Amino acid sequence: MSAKGKCLCGAVTFTADEVETHVHACHCSMCRNWTGGPLLAAQVGKIEFGGEDNIKTFRSSEWAERGFCSVCGSNLFYRMIEPNMYIVCTGSFEDAEQFSLGGEIYVDEKPKGYDFAGDHPRMTGEEFLKSIGMAP
Ligand SMILES: [Zn+2]
Numbered sequence: 001m002s003a004k005g006k007c008l009c010g011a012v013t014f015t016a017d018e019v020e021t022h023v024h025a026c027h028c029s030m031c032r033n034w035t036g037g038p039l040l041a042a043q044v045g046k047i048e049f050g051g052e053d054n055i056k057t058f059r060s061s062e063w064a065e066r067g068f069c070s071v072c073g074s075n076l077f078y079r080m081i082e083p084n085m086y087i088v089c090t091g092s093f094e095d096a097e098q099f100s101l102g103g104e105i106y107v108d109e110k111p112k113g114y115d116f117a118g119d120h121p122r123m124t125g126e127e128f129l130k131s132i133g134m135a136p
C-alpha cells in the first residue's frame, strides 16, 4: 500500500509505497534520545520526498542515519545505508490508523516506567539483531 506524510511544518512531504503496517516499537537508548520516547516506525519499500533540501541527516551509527526536517525539527526516518532501506516514523504519516503494533524491540533497554499493552513479540536487542542476521 501507498501512503503520504509530512513533517510538522510541511517543508518536507513524502509518498511511500509498500508500507509495512505492522510496526515495531524500539526502546533502545538511541531512539529514546532521538525521539524523546520509544520510536514507532514503519518499513517502506520506496519513498519519494518533496522539499528534500529541507531534510538533514545525522549518521547515528556505522550502518544507519536518521533524517529530520531542518526547519521544524520533526524526526522523519531511520535509514539503513546498506541496503538502502527507509524506516519511517509512523507519526509522520497522514493516516495513523493504518498502523498496528507488531512487536517491540530492545525491551532490555526499556525504562520500567511505561509498558505497551497487547500480545505481540518482545525482543531484546540481542534477539532482534540475531533475527535480522546482525548478531555480534
Ligand atoms: Zn518541518
Ligand SMILES: [Zn+2]
Binding pocket: 026, 027, 028, 029, 030, 031, 032, 039, 106
Ligand atoms: Zn532504537
